[in-house]
Amino acid sequence: xxxxxxxxxxxxxxxxxxxxxxxxxxxxxxxxxxxxxxxxxxxxxxxxxxxxxxxxxxxxxxxxxxxxxxxxxxxxxxxxxxxxxxxxxxxxxxxxxxxxxxxxxxxxxxxxxxxxxxxxxxxxxxxxxxxxxxxxxxxxxxxxxxxxxxxxxxxxxxxxxxxxxxxxxxxxxxxxxxxxxxxxxxxxxxxxxxxxxxxxxxxxxxxxxxxxxxxxxxxxxxxxxxxxxxxxxxxxxxxxxxxxxxxxxxxxxxxxxxxxxxxxxxxxxxxxxxxxxxxxxxxxxxxxxxxxxxxxxxxxxxxxxxxxxxxxxxxxxxxx
Ligand code: MN
Numbered sequence: 001x002x003x004x005x006x007x008x009x010x011x012x013x014x015x016x017x018x019x020x021x022x023x024x025x026x027x028x029x030x031x032x033x034x035x036x037x038x039x040x041x042x043x044x045x046x047x048x049x050x051x052x053x054x055x056x057x058x059x060x061x062x063x064x065x066x067x068x069x070x071x072x073x074x075x076x077x078x079x080x081x082x083x084x085x086x087x088x089x090x091x092x093x094x095x096x097x098x099x100x101x102x103x104x105x106x107x108x109x110x111x112x113x114x115x116x117x118x119x120x121x122x123x124x125x126x127x128x129x130x131x132x133x134x135x136x137x138x139x140x141x142x143x144x145x146x147x148x149x150x151x152x153x154x155x156x157x158x159x160x161x162x163x164x165x166x167x168x169x170x171x172x173x174x175x176x177x178x179x180x181x182x183x184x185x186x187x188x189x190x191x192x193x194x195x196x197x198x199x200x201x202x203x204x205x206x207x208x209x210x211x212x213x214x215x216x217x218x219x220x221x222x223x224x225x226x227x228x229x230x231x232x233x234x235x236x237x238x239x240x241x242x243x244x245x246x247x248x249x250x251x252x253x254x255x256x257x258x259x260x261x262x263x264x265x266x267x268x269x270x271x272x273x274x275x276x277x278x279x280x281x282x283x284x285x286x287x288x289x290x291x292x293x294x295x296x297x298x299x300x301x302x303x304x305x306x307x308x309x310x311x312x313x314x315x316x317x318x319x320x
Contacts, residue, residue, distance in 0.1 A: 004051050007031075007038050008080050016088040020190045022176045030083065033171055037075030037147070044068035056151065056209050060216055063154040070154065074147030078128055081165050085200070090193035098194075098201045105139045112141070117185045119143040120168045131164040131197070133204040135214035136264050143168075151213065159213050163200035164192070211265065220260035221312070224253040224278070232306045240295050243302055247289035250305075251282040266312075274311040281305045 010030060015023040045051045050058060050069065055077055062070040093109060094102055106112040112131070119141055120129040129143040132150040142150060142158035150160045166188060173184035204210070215221065227250045231243040243250075258279050262271065285301045 003042050004045055005038050005041050005055065005076055007035050008083065010083050012086075012088050017086060017191045020187045021086075025171075025173070025175045028175075029167075029171060030079075034075070034079040037072045037079065040068065041072035041076050044072060059149070059151045060153065060209070060212055062148075062152040070152065071147050074149055074152065077151070078147055078149055078162075078165055078167070081162060081200075082167050085164055085193055085196045086188075086191045087193035087196065088191070090191055091195035091198075094194040094198060096198065098198050101139050101201075106141075113189060115141050116164075116166065117182075120166055120185050121182060123168055126169040128168060129166050130162045132158075132160040132162040133201065133210065134160040135210045135217070137205055137210070151209070153216060159217050161204040161207055161209060161213075163204055164197045214263045214265060215313075218260070218263055218266070220253070220257040224250070224257045224309070225313075227253050228306060228309055232302055235299060235302055240298060243285075243298055244289050247282070247286045251279075251286040254278045254282040271312055274308050277308045278305065278312075281308060 007030075010026075013023075014026040014030070017026065044066075045053075045058070050065065055073060058065060058069055058073045059077060062073055065073075093099070099109070102109055102112050106115060116129050116131060120143060123129065123143040123145070125145065127143055127145045128147075128149065129141070130150055131139060131141055134140050140158065140160065142155070144150070144155060144158070148154050149162050149165070150158050151162070152159075166185070168181060168185075170179075173181065177184040177187075227246055231246055231250065234240075234242045254275075258275050262275075281301065282305060285298070285305060288297055288301055
């Protein structure tokens with residue numbers, strides 16, 4: 001499967017955003033820069049299991065997929081979003097639910113714009129500034145370096161789905177504004193289409209990706225998962241070395257999971273109970289290992305623990 005990803009067509013011509021953005025910048029930015037991200041992303045996924053994954057699935061764990069996917073997958077996603085929220089005939093202000101939420105969170109649209117411009121101005125070097133929807137369905141602002149964005153694991157505490165992004169790489173403004181990033185930022189609001197941002201907001205609220213991000217951002221769950229995966233799967237193939245070596249680590253990770261803050265949308269009786277069972281079950285398993293119990297005892301105990309763990313993961317991914 002060659003060329004999994006392709007350059008999206010613009011909904012307007014290269015000169016449509018004049019006098020705010022010049023046609024030469026638009027043409028180079030779209031047909032050269034964005035095209036290069038697409039080409040390099042295709043190269044990075046070709047012949048790997050990533051070839052059949054969605055762009056969002058690539059980005060959620062971009063940091064763990066390596067620099068080529070992170071930089072070029074981010075570059076492709078970010079620019080596609082950027083072209084989409086600009087228009088020659090933009091809606092100049094948000095409305096409806098998005099407007100209410102902006103006022104609730106930032107007091108006014110103007111203070112939100114100031115916050116975004118300030119994030120963009122203070123971003124050292126190349127990057128983006130974002131308005132995004134958090135897993136708790138709130139609005140938030142952050143900036144990120146290079147081609148990172150809030151979907152990515154690399155974004156740490158600022159995670160969610162971006163609904164508005166401004167490119168502050170020099171390639172976005174240098175021909176017309178040279179080094180004057182502030183002038184570019186003041187100008188660009190003339191072509192930002194709040195109708196498109198509204199649509200992005202509505203779509204983000206419904207997107208199951210928010211749940212995936214929330215689960216991925218629950219570090220204690222992720223830590224437990226990695227010990228489970230690296231001990232359970234070898235055991236299934238008859239290798240008991242990993243679980244004998246790591247049973248006390250697993251027990252510790254279960255205790256850390258139990259003391260970590262549970263993300264809002266995971267708070268339920270079933271999950272609380274499953275976490276408690278993980279703590280007790282992994283303490284029992286640790287004892288079995290210390291007593292040098294036979295393989296079939298360990299198998300029974302670890303299999304039960306694995307089922308309990310998947311109650312949490314299963315409940316997480318099925319609940320929307
Ligand atoms: Mn760019």
